[in-house]
Amino acid sequence: MDASLILIYLVAVPLGIAALNSLVPPLLQKVFTFFGLAYTIVLIYYLFLEPAASLSYMDLTLFTVDRLGLFVLAFIQLLSFIILIFSLHGLDKANEKKFLLLYPLTVAVCNGVIISENILLFIIFWGLSGLALYLFALLGQTADTPKTAKKTFIIIGGSDVFLIFGLVAMRFLQPGTNWSLFGLHITLNCELAWAAFISLLIAAFAKAGGFPLHTWVPDFSKDAPVESAAFLPASLDKLLGIYLLARMMTILFEINVTMHLVIVTLGALTVIFAVMMAMIQHNGRKLLGYHAVSQVGYMIIGIGSGCVLAFAGGLFHLVNHTIYKSNLFLALGSVEKQTGSNDLDELGGLGKKMPLTFIMAIIGAFSISGIPPFNGFFSKWMIYQGLLEMARDLTPAQQIWLLICLILAVFGSALTLASFLKFLHAIFLGKRPAKYNRIREAGINQWLATGLLSALCILFGLFALQIPLQKLIYPVLVESGYPIPEFLGTYNPLLVLGLVTIAFLVGIIVYLATKNVRYDENYLGGMPALEKYRITGTGFYNEIRNMRPLQQFYNAAEKKYFDIYDLGSRFTFSLSGLFQKGHPGQLQLYVLYILIGVLVFMMLIR
Amino acid sequence: MNPEYLFFLLIFPGLLFTAVLGLSVGWIDRKVSARFQFRVGPPFWQNFNDFFKLLGKETIIVKEGIHSLFLAAPFIAFATLAFIATLIGMALFFSRGFGGDLLVIMYLLMVYSVMIVMGGAATGNVYSSIGAGREIKLLLADELAFILVCLVPIIKSGYQVNLEQLLLVQAEQGVFIGSVSGFIAFVIGLLCIQAKMTLPPFHIPEAETEIVEGPFMEYSGPPLAFWKLNHFMMYVILPFLLILLFMGGFNFQGIGILWAILKYILIIVLIIIIKNTNPRVRIDTALNFFWKYATPLAFIALILAVLGV
Numbered sequence: 001m002d003a004s005l006i007l008i009y010l011v012a013v014p015l016g017i018a019a020l021n022s023l024v025p026p027l028l029q030k031v032f033t034f035f036g037l038a039y040t041i042v043l044i045y046y047l048f049l050e051p052a053a054s055l056s057y058m059d060l061t062l063f064t065v066d067r068l069g070l071f072v073l074a075f076i077q078l079l080s081f082i083i084l085i086f087s088l089h090g091l092d093k094a095n096e097k098k099f100l101l102l103y104p105l106t107v108a109v110c111n112g113v114i115i116s117e118n119i120l121l122f123i124i125f126w127g128l129s130g131l132a133l134y135l136f137a138l139l140g141q142t143a144d145t146p147k148t149a150k151k152t153f154i155i156i157g158g159s160d161v162f163l164i165f166g167l168v169a170m171r172f173l174q175p176g177t178n179w180s181l182f183g184l185h186i187t188l189n190c191e192l193a194w195a196a197f198i199s200l201l202i203a204a205f206a207k208a209g210g211f212p213l214h215t216w217v218p219d220f221s222k223d224a225p226v227e228s229a230a231f232l233p234a235s236l237d238k239l240l241g242i243y244l245l246a247r248m249m250t251i252l253f254e255i256n257v258t259m260h261l262v263i264v265t266l267g268a269l270t271v272i273f274a275v276m277m278a279m280i281q282h283n284g285r286k287l288l289g290y291h292a293v294s295q296v297g298y299m300i301i302g303i304g305s306g307c308v309l310a311f312a313g314g315l316f317h318l319v320n321h322t323i324y325k326s327n328l329f330l331a332l333g334s335v336e337k338q339t340g341s342n343d344l345d346e347l348g349g350l351g352k353k354m355p356l357t358f359i360m361a362i363i364g365a366f367s368i369s370g371i372p373p374f375n376g377f378f379s380k381w382m383i384y385q386g387l388l389e390m391a392r393d394l395t396p397a398q399q400i401w402l403l404i405c406l407i408l409a410v411f412g413s414a415l416t417l418a419s420f421l422k423f424l425h426a427i428f429l430g431k432r433p434a435k436y437n438r439i440r441e442a443g444i445n446q447w448l449a450t451g452l453l454s455a456l457c458i459l460f461g462l463f464a465l466q467i468p469l470q471k472l473i474y475p476v477l478v479e480s481g482y483p484i485p486e487f488l489g490t491y492n493p494l495l496v497l498g499l500v501t502i503a504f505l506v507g508i509i510v511y512l513a514t515k516n517v518r519y520d521e522n523y524l525g526g527m528p529a530l531e532k533y534r535i536t537g538t539g540f541y542n543e544i545r546n547m548r549p550l551q552q553f554y555n556a557a558e559k560k561y562f563d564i565y566d567l568g569s570r571f572t573f574s575l576s577g578l579f580q581k582g583h584p585g586q587l588q589l590y591v592l593y594i595l596i597g598v599l600v601f602m603m604l605i606r
Numbered sequence: 607m608n609p610e611y612l613f614f615l616l617i618f619p620g621l622l623f624t625a626v627l628g629l630s631v632g633w634i635d636r637k638v639s640a641r642f643q644f645r646v647g648p649p650f651w652q653n654f655n656d657f658f659k660l661l662g663k664e665t666i667i668v669k670e671g672i673h674s675l676f677l678a679a680p681f682i683a684f685a686t687l688a689f690i691a692t693l694i695g696m697a698l699f700f701s702r703g704f705g706g707d708l709l710v711i712m713y714l715l716m717v718y719s720v721m722i723v724m725g726g727a728a729t730g731n732v733y734s735s736i737g738a739g740r741e742i743k744l745l746l747a748d749e750l751a752f753i754l755v756c757l758v759p760i761i762k763s764g765y766q767v768n769l770e771q772l773l774l775v776q777a778e779q780g781v782f783i784g785s786v787s788g789f790i791a792f793v794i795g796l797l798c799i800q801a802k803m804t805l806p807p808f809h810i811p812e813a814e815t816e817i818v819e820g821p822f823m824e825y826s827g828p829p830l831a832f833w834k835l836n837h838f839m840m841y842v843i844l845p846f847l848l849i850l851l852f853m854g855g856f857n858f859q860g861i862g863i864l865w866a867i868l869k870y871i872l873i874i875v876l877i878i879i880i881k882n883t884n885p886r887v888r889i890d891t892a893l894n895f896f897w898k899y900a901t902p903l904a905f906i907a908l909i910l911a912v913l914g915v
Binding site: 349351352355358366369370371372377381384385388389391392396399400403406407410411413414415417418421422424425428429430431432488489490491492495496499500501502503504506507508510511514515516517518519520521522523524525533534535537539540541543544546547 | 611612615616620621661662663664665666667668669670671672675677680681682684685686688689692703704705706707708709710712713714716717720723724727728729730731732733735736738739742743745746749750753754757760761764765766767768818823824827828829832889890893894897908909912913
């Protein structure tokens with residue numbers, strides 16, 4: 001197939017399906033979307049066979065796909081397809097039609113962003129992807145839905161302004177590139193270059209959910225339909241935001257060590273701030289939402305550090321995150337669809353009733369916490385090594401700065417583990433409330449989707465070097481002119497898993513040889529096991545919540561003092577309040593205003 | 607897989623060696639603790655007897671719990687510990703890398719705590735759940751200081767993370783404990799492993815008198831035997847890790863054997879003394895202690911290490 005044709009199809013096919021979907025009933029919508037997205041996966045396969053594909057009209061290059069673009073495209077299609085499998089059955093009936101209309105539309109727009117080389121096309125597609133996000137947010141069923149949708153739209157839409165400014169400013173800094181995004185290369189030596197750099201950074205952070213522009217992610221995760229939470233903030237928007245960041249770091253800008261350190265610091269702050277918030281959540285979706293933010297921190301650290309090993313690790317962490325986070329969202333979604341609740345205080349003990357979902361959730365939780373040999377560990381391991389390697393060539397003060405970021409990142413993953421043990425405990429472990437005694441396992445399409453994602457977690461963990469790194473990420477490095485990185489340490493996931501399994505079998509053999517089993521009730525020292533003795537796990541971290549300096553921090557966070565959107569709206573309202581006070585409705589006062597106005601006017605034109 | 611790996615994993619320096627040495631050192635612990643309390647203490651074989659006797663007892667499984675997870679947890683923890691022991695032992699005894707570096711060990715050590723939590727909470731017992739919550743908090747408490755402690759040797763060796771390279775650097779430049787930063791980090795590390803082994807004063811998750819062994823409450827028979835064995839294996843793994851990171855490992859030529867034994871005994875005795883002279887602290891006290899005192903101290907060690915002191 002002709003490569004330039006594939007590029008058109010990548011946008012046109014999902015767009016066409018979206019158009020068709022506006023006419024047909026939900027069942028047909030599902031069929032169309034399923035086969036349409038399956039077809040785009042085939043298209044991606046063809047693209048892999050081509051070294052480079054691009055499409056020009058007159059003398060403008062409209063679409064190009066290089067290795068970085070292809071890497072992101074591949075995961076957009078893969079994730080959209082798997083999340084669609086989950087959505088095939090069990091969607092919210094009221095919004096089913098709209099959801100299935102928006103779904104292929106979003107895929108089309110996201111593909112558009114990645115393949116656009118023309119700056120204007122890039123801006124248009126980027127803006128549309130923000131609009132799609134807003135429309136998904138409107139599909140929610142909770143009371144806070146309109147507020148959340150507005151918040152999402154204002155943060156994302158507001159950051160689009162910065163994107164437009166940044167890209168146009170770059171165009172003026174380097175004229176003669178014919179509106180081509182990839183031809184730009186700016187050194188940060190004047191104010192305009194700095195402004196462009198910071199604007200693009202804001203756009204990338206807002207899209208991916210980096211600190212301090214992350215606040216829409218937890219709210220969106222809580223209020224939008226769970227499928228869209230897995231689809232957008234957990235996967236597609238991460239891919240887009242980090243794609244922009246990676247582009248900035250590889251071709252668009254040339255930056256110095258201090259700026260790298262600043263970006264790494266922002267990443268480390270994202271990790272620690274979001275994970276501290278995640279720990280104390282009582283709503284399962286909000287907890288996952290905060291983790292979707294905190295994991296972005298690792299990607300920002302990796303990609304922003306300027307070290308090749310960490311850069312590769314950051315890209316790898318990006319795909320790992322999309323896989324395990326959508327897995328976790330979908331696992332929680334399965335629970336939610338069976339029990340009707342996502343409140344961690346209410347749920348509990350479902351592991352016996354929903355064993356498959358439980359296993360998938362464990363795999364997702366272990367991956368995100370970086371337990372070897374799952375995929376999350378490998379990418380984090382690469383990022384840490386990258387930072388250590390980077391520290392070698394720095395001055396002592398810079399080393400300490402970087403090491404603090406490293407410590408925050410490593411400790412962030414211990415906090416992630418703690419937070420997910422709470423998550424698992426609150427939903428699947430502990431004592432089951434009596435009302436959930438008749439719960440059954442999630443539908444086949446649901447655990448098939450989570451199962452596929454879990455399989456990817458394991459596959460990418462065990463064959464990290466062979467599949468994702470060598471096939472997908474190293475070509476990106478080669479294309480950007482980086483060397484293939486050497487690892488600092490040693491880690492052989494297959495050997496780890498193999499030997500641990502052998503030792504495990506030895507233990508099991510001893511157990512089976514000496515087995516002598518009796519079944520009995522829980523022992524509570526003679527007390528009856530009443531419902532009121534149930535421990536949900538949401539209170540696990542109360543001691544940390546109430547610790548001295550942290551308590552003030554948490555109280556401030558709960559009053560939304562760190563929410564840039566809330567601060568902004570407070571500022572706006574206080575300003576408009578000021579103007580309101582000036583409008584008491586007295587005629588004399590307005591006459592006075594007019595007089596003052598005339599006086600000022602006269603003084604000005606004098 | 608290379609067949610000699612099986613020997614490394616199962617016999618020496620992995621599973622069997624660690625288990626036997628752990629159970630033997632457990633006897634020293636029990637004996638010395640007994641002397642602290644003016645008791646006679648058990649005979650040498652007591653820990654072995656306990657283990658095999660528990661293997662013969664029946665396993666009671668909670669009906670409404672998650673059986674597979676409940677049973678798998680102690681064995682996964684056991685397997686992970688056996689692997690970590692092999693990793694550290696290969697570096698100490700053979701100066702060879704073995705599929706993992708210091709970062710891998712730091713993350714694998716968490717698996718032990720995770721399994722305690724999952725296995726305990728799988729029963730639905732309220733005491734187990736309380737204990738599980740405390741286990742995670744204790745992990746969080748010591749982890750921050752432990753990360754800093756592990757970073758000090760990494761920095762001092764010029765940013766090496768491979769175990770055998772850490773040893774090589776110490777063989778060339780002298781042991782890290784000899785420097786100010788290394789010494790501070792070693793002391794903090796000693797407190798961290800005390801918490802990682804949940805020994806007094808940090809036996810908060812188990813707290814026999816309060817929450818009846820917490821996560822282990824419903825365990826009996828062979829699974830309990832393996833939890834006990836895991837505990838004793840930690841007596842080997844964590845001190846060996848400290849010896850590797852700060853004391854330059856072992857040297858088995860001539861007088862070196864004596865030094866090797868002395869290093870190990872020194873750490874064990876320090877652990878036992880701390881264990882026997884301190885009452886159990888509350889979980890918030892432990893968090894405060896590690897986050898507000900141990901961590902800043904370890905951070906000073908880190909700064910000194912960067913400055914080369």
